[in-house]
Amino acid sequence: MYVTPDTQLVFHPFCLDLLNQLLLRDGAPIPLTPKAFAVLHLLVTHAGRLVTKVELLSALWAGTHVQDSVLKVCIREIRRALSDPARSPRFIETLHRRGYRFIGRIAISAGQPERGSNWNGLVGREGEILRMQGWLDRSLLGERQVVFVTGEAGIGKTAVVDAFLERAAGAPFIRIARGICLEQYGAGEAYMPVLEALGRLSRGPGSAGLAALLRRHAPTWLIQMPALVSEEERGALHREVIGATKERMLREMAEAMEALAAEAPLILVLEDLHWSDYSTLGLITSLARRRGPARLLLIGTYRPSEALLSHHPLEAVKQQLLMRRRCQEECLAYLPETAVAEYLTRRFPEARLPGEVARAIHQRTNGNPLFMVNVVEYLASRKLIVSDSAPDLREVLKEVETGVPESLRQMIEMQVNRLPAGEQSLLEAASVAGLEFSALAVAAGQKAALPAVEEACEALAHRGQFLRPTGTGCLPDGTVSARLGFIHSLYQSVLYHRIPLARRLRLHQRIAERGIAVYGERAGEIAGELSVHFEQARDYRSAIRYLREAADNAARRFANREAVAHLTRAFDLVNRLPAAEHGGLQMAILEQVGMVRRSMGDMQGAADDFEALVALAREQGRANA
Numbered sequence: 001m002y003v004t005p006d007t008q009l010v011f012h013p014f015c016l017d018l019l020n021q022l023l024l025r026d027g028a029p030i031p032l033t034p035k036a037f038a039v040l041h042l043l044v045t046h047a048g049r050l051v052t053k054v055e056l057l058s059a060l061w062a063g064t065h066v067q068d069s070v071l072k073v074c075i076r077e078i079r080r081a082l083s084d085p086a087r088s089p090r091f092i093e094t095l096h097r098r099g100y101r102f103i104g105r106i107a108i109s110a111g112q113p114e115r116g117s118n119w120n121g122l123v124g125r126e127g128e129i130l131r132m133q134g135w136l137d138r139s140l141l142g143e144r145q146v147v148f149v150t151g152e153a154g155i156g157k158t159a160v161v162d163a164f165l166e167r168a169a170g171a172p173f174i175r176i177a178r179g180i181c182l183e184q185y186g187a188g189e190a191y192m193p194v195l196e197a198l199g200r201l202s203r204g205p206g207s208a209g210l211a212a213l214l215r216r217h218a219p220t221w222l223i224q225m226p227a228l229v230s231e232e233e234r235g236a237l238h239r240e241v242i243g244a245t246k247e248r249m250l251r252e253m254a255e256a257m258e259a260l261a262a263e264a265p266l267i268l269v270l271e272d273l274h275w276s277d278y279s280t281l282g283l284i285t286s287l288a289r290r291r292g293p294a295r296l297l298l299i300g301t302y303r304p305s306e307a308l309l310s311h312h313p314l315e316a317v318k319q320q321l322l323m324r325r326r327c328q329e330e331c332l333a334y335l336p337e338t339a340v341a342e343y344l345t346r347r348f349p350e351a352r353l354p355g356e357v358a359r360a361i362h363q364r365t366n367g368n369p370l371f372m373v374n375v376v377e378y379l380a381s382r383k384l385i386v387s388d389s390a391p392d393l394r395e396v397l398k399e400v401e402t403g404v405p406e407s408l409r410q411m412i413e414m415q416v417n418r419l420p421a422g423e424q425s426l427l428e429a430a431s432v433a434g435l436e437f438s439a440l441a442v443a444a445g446q447k448a449a450l451p452a453v454e455e456a457c458e459a460l461a462h463r464g465q466f467l468r469p470t471g472t473g474c475l476p477d478g479t480v481s482a483r484l485g486f487i488h489s490l491y492q493s494v495l496y497h498r499i500p501l502a503r504r505l506r507l508h509q510r511i512a513e514r515g516i517a518v519y520g521e522r523a524g525e526i527a528g529e530l531s532v533h534f535e536q537a538r539d540y541r542s543a544i545r546y547l548r549e550a551a552d553n554a555a556r557r558f559a560n561r562e563a564v565a566h567l568t569r570a571f572d573l574v575n576r577l578p579a580a581e582h583g584g585l586q587m588a589i590l591e592q593v594g595m596v597r598r599s600m601g602d603m604q605g606a607a608d609d610f611e612a613l614v615a616l617a618r619e620q621g622r623a624n625a
């Protein structure tokens with residue numbers, strides 16, 4: 001059964017109020033302990049089918065050894081509250097030695113959200129969210145689920161996941177962890193979205209035991225998260241993980257995820273997997289193929305076209321998992337005309353728009369949600385559609401058919417150009433900082449004061465224009481900075497490419513230099529990000545330095561393919577430096593990549609690198625070095 005946090009489940013004369021965690025009779029609350037309420041909630045949401053004792057105990061007492069008698073106490077409490085005798089039940093039927101079944105007739109009561117209250121702008125996706133709730137229900141019973149939400153840019157993957165998570169968050173015992181893959185990290189930071197998700201989890205409610213859990217199950221991961229480890233413990237951890245392998249790191253995280261899910265059901269969301277590093281993809285595969293029970297729902301979003309274009313192995317991995325029935329795919333389609341009409345009705349409740357408007361917008365945008373929203377906002381900005389009066393139909397249709405820009409890029413450009421010059425400049429600097437960024441990076445790019453930049457970014461986010469808040473971050477020098485992200489990656493892309501080249505180079509250089517100043521001796525922790533900024537700034541010497549540091553980071557995480565990719569890029573960039581610097585740098589990189597290949601068992605590749613090193617040394621007259 002699909003329910004939302006504000007759903008009320010009615011079985012006359014009782015009502016289960018999920019938002020307030022209350023059992024009501026004719027509107028009056030009936031006392032019920034939290035565990036008894038949770039048992040009743042689980043039975044009602046699975047009405048009509050047997051819920052076994054094992055399912056109830058694993059869902060509500062996970063990680064705790066309890067006897068069946070604890071469950072019987074809860075059932076007796078529920079029966080008293082419902083005046084439901086065991087011998088002739090109206091609501092809860094006992095199936096001897098097996099479990100219980102809710103046999104009452106249920107009605108679902110839930111108010112429709114109103115524009116301006118909690119409507120998030122999502123239409124036409126109830127079926128997709130229902131299916132995701134079904135997968136969540138299965139995971140709550142210990143059947144691990146891996147779900148790929150796929151579709152083109154602008155199709156609404158993040159919006160669907162956000163709506164699902166908003167509803168899932170109504171269950172207070174569910175943990176939600178979220179990470180995003182960023183294009184600018186390239187082959188970059190191994191396990192970056194997973195580490196980000198764990199970092200967010202460590203800062204969220206109920207996170208007190210995370211460090212201890214990682215210490216117990218995944219020390220190779222704990223050492224990657226310095227904020228969770230004291231100086232005293234760091235040395236011991238370093239000694240403990242000496243000689244660890246990539247396989248150990250995968251196994252440890254799989255076990256840690258299962259341990260987390262044993263404490264409380266876990267939803268792990270990894271976004272934009274078409275930009276993922278291979279190590280993250282390996283972890284997803286490992287989690288999907290493990291056979292043991294786990295109350296884990298892993299959701300990954302990606303664009304299939306982007307993965308195919310970049311020859312990313314994600315599509316092949318997904319197909320293999322589908323063939324083995326180890327994952328599900330929710331492929332988002334274009335919205336139908338009825339969804340466009342619903343959007344218009346809820347966006348302009350008093351406008352009395354005729355059906356021709358929805359039809360014209362649907363034909364123009366082909367039902368792409370992002371295109372649709374931009375077209376509607378364009379019409380609203382020109383006062384052709386307003387909330388409280390009927391439009392001039394002829395003018396609206398003419399503007400949709402001829403006046404709206406042909407491409408989304410042009411539409412975004414028009415939105416940007418309507419902003420004050422200061423906000424345009426700020427958004428351009430933000431686009432250089434990345435899809436998700438700290439206000440401090442934008443301030444560095446603009447050479448502006450941090451408070452003013454934060455205020456401007458938050459004003460845009462408050463208006464729902466281009467940016468959205470993603471939290472705050474505490475940097476190594478103690479600076480606390482707001483974090484934001486672009487509502488959609490297309491906004492970032494359009495803004496980035498409209499910046500004149502010379503200014504773009506300066507912005508990348510300033511952001512990189514500010515990152516080094518803030519991180520100081522710990523700048524290596526963001527080496528992948530720094531290498532991208534320096535390369536885009538055409539400071540190739542610095543880019544090579546941080547690519548080599550990024551390779552060291554990857555190798556320490558046993559992500560040797562990423563390390564090789566970093567070093568290969570560094571080797572290529574050497575050719576951008578003066579010829580006098582080539583030999584020494586190339587030899588150092590060849591030695592470094594040869595050592596990485598040897599550690600990953602690629603003996604032929606390592607031999608080739610070392611032979612090239614010797615040949616280059618002879619050419620440079622350093623054969624005896």
